[in-house]
Amino acid sequence: MNLEYALINDTSWQNETDWQTPDTPFMSFAFWQALSDTGAIGEKAGWLPIFILVYRVADHSADNATDGEFSDAISNETDDTEQGDAKPIAVMPIFIKGHHRGEFVFDHSWSEAYARYGLDYYPRLVTSVPYTPITGQRFWLAKGETLNEDIVKTAIAGVDDIAQQVGASSWHGLFVTPELASITTSSMPTGQDIALAIAAHDEGMEPVPIEMPIMERQGCQFLWQNKDLLKDSQPFADFEAFLSTLKAKKRKTIRAERRKVAEQGITCQRKCGDAITDEDWKAFYHCYVMTYAVRGQQPYLTIDFFMALAQTLSEHLMLAQALDAQGEIIASSLFLYDTPASNSDNDSVDGNVDNSATLYGRYWGALGEYDSLHFELCYYQGIEFAIEQGLTYFDPGTQGEHKLIRGFIPTATHSLHRIYDPRFVPAISEFCTQDRLHMAQYRQQAFEALPFNADNMPDF
Known part of the structure; x- marks a missing residue:
């Protein structure tokens, strides 16, 4: 080619x-x-x-x-x-x-x-x-x-x-x-190749040109799967069907968290696409900014950015809102998701239908501290939506072992790194190797802590 x-x-x-x-x-x-x-x-x-x-x-x-x-x-x-x-x-x-x-x-x-x-x-x-x-x-x-x-x-x-x-x-x-x-x-060559080349140069041997390696690091995120393993990996019928795959103690914990939200007089609702109004966007952004303000930071993204998404990507947007007893919005969580239309566009590439449609939890904020509301608005509302829409996966965002005990499965992430100064390559290459081993052990430990019944444990 x-x-x-x-x-x-x-x-x-x-x-x-x-x-x-x-x-x-x-x-x-x-x-x-x-x-x-x-x-x-x-x-x-x-x-x-x-x-x-x-x-x-x-x-x-x-x-x-x-x-x-x-x-x-x-x-x-x-x-x-x-x-x-x-x-x-x-x-x-x-x-x-x-x-x-x-x-x-x-x-x-x-x-x-x-x-x-x-x-x-x-x-x-x-x-x-x-x-x-x-x-x-x-x-x-x-x-x-x-x-x-x-x-x-x-x-x-x-x-x-x-x-x-x-x-x-x-x-x-x-x-x-x-x-x-x-x-x-x-x-690609390895960090060891670079170390040998540097050693040869230091010993006065003829230098051999060598391409810098591209090194891989791995991390861990937590991914929810819409698969009932007791029913041949069929999608869950509803949220209760998902809960039935968890150990009794974890089911009880999740139900208790959802009750705590209701007992505070809070109700939740979801809106998609064009149903999200300008007032909804203003309320969302107020909540979003507050998340940064409590840490003394400015948000990366502006209200104009989200309004632009509303104009051009509305079919991919879902907004979950929490309302207090007076009907005022006190927290919001914005999700993006794959649509059936976007998945089918690429079917012709390999002749296979894409069955990996995903919900992505991205932007959250609240106007105050509310017991268990973050779990409800960022995780449970997302799981319910993924089940309703027939989405295969729910990616709630980076970090957070608290996702693990709510049925989100540890999944490897990958990053690539190329260092152009050969003097640093051997040490950074060794760091990446050890880091991959550490993260593999962490994912194994996280997998063993999953809350599923034995019959519903996914493959590692």
């Missing part, structure tokens, strides 16, 4: 071909446009975007291809792109960053190590959905394309190009799919 890349600093590439519907709403063009239009990404936010466009070129034009210069549009390597000489097939986003905010995979100790040696860890490059710890594909793919090693290698060459041009210390691909992690790391 003859692939080249171009580095693009705007979104003109979106009009170059027909693109597949992304695997989550967070990679939709509308979501990213909302981030850009409201200042959540951009130079002022410290998330400066660049897009690596991978395209297929005809053999007769390959000799004329020129990579590497930032441009506002696809470099004009061919005279007739519409004739198929240069066909865009994939795009990967890169952010140039001078901080770690909004990432949820932490490398502060690496930055501190650089500082101890008088070196600057910034700028650094990041591929992620800003402020969103959701596992997913980190490429936009043209219709008819599947992610493969050639596309990934071409994109990584673009990453290295950007790193050289801006003097970046590293690249970090966050919350990538297991498939992308496997493709990216399978043919």
Whole structure:
């Protein structure tokens, strides 16, 4: 496959071909446009975007291809792109960053190590959905394309190009799919290879050029599954059917928490899409801001961002609200979810129907402290909605062992890291290896603490 890349600093590439519907709403063009239009990404936010466009070129034009210069549009390597000489097939986003905010995979100790040696860890490059710890594909793919090693290698060459041009210390691909992690790391050198090369150089031997490795870290999040294992993994009929799969003590705890909410005179309701009014959005944002205010922080996202989502992604939005005895909104939780239409768009890629539709719990806030309300609004309302909509999974967001005892299953997350100074690679590579072992042990321990009856325990 003859692939080249171009580095693009705007979104003109979106009009170059027909693109597949992304695997989550967070990679939709509308979501990213909302981030850009409201200042959540951009130079002022410290998330400066660049897009690596991978395209297929005809053999007769390959000799004329020129990579590497930032441009506002696809470099004009061919005279007739519409004739198929240069066909865009994939795009990967890169952010140039001078901080770690909004990432949820932490490398502060690496930055501190650089500082101890008088070196600057910034700028650094990041591929992620800003402020969103959701596992997913980190490429936009043209219709008819599947992610493969050639596309990934071409994109990584673009990453290295950007790193050289801006003097970046590293690249970090966050919350990538297991498939992308496997493709990216399978043919790369290891930290041990770099250590041997450095030792050989120190001993005066002829240096051997070696590519920097891409190292993998793993984490743990908790994922709810809409699968009744006693009924051949059929979806649950209702919330009580889900509770029946838990041990008696855990069922009792959850029912008690839900009663506590009602006993405080609080009622909950859910609204979707266009049913969410402007007043609902204002009330939600008030709650959202309060969550940050109690920690003395400013929120990453503005009311304009959420209003933009309401205009362009309404079919993916569900808002759960808590109302006090006077009918006033005292807490809100905003979810995004996959729709049947978005899942079916990609069926033609591999001939299989996508049965992994997911609810994503993302943004929460409350005007005060209420017993068990967070569990109700962020977890139990989400579980009920996922059951009603026939969604297969519910991803409630990052962190929190309290999710475990409510039936959320420990699941591995994956991130990729490339360090460009070879002196730091052996130590960071060893750190990543030990970190993966630690996280595997943690997931095993978390799995053993799941609250399910023996007949309903999922596979580890």
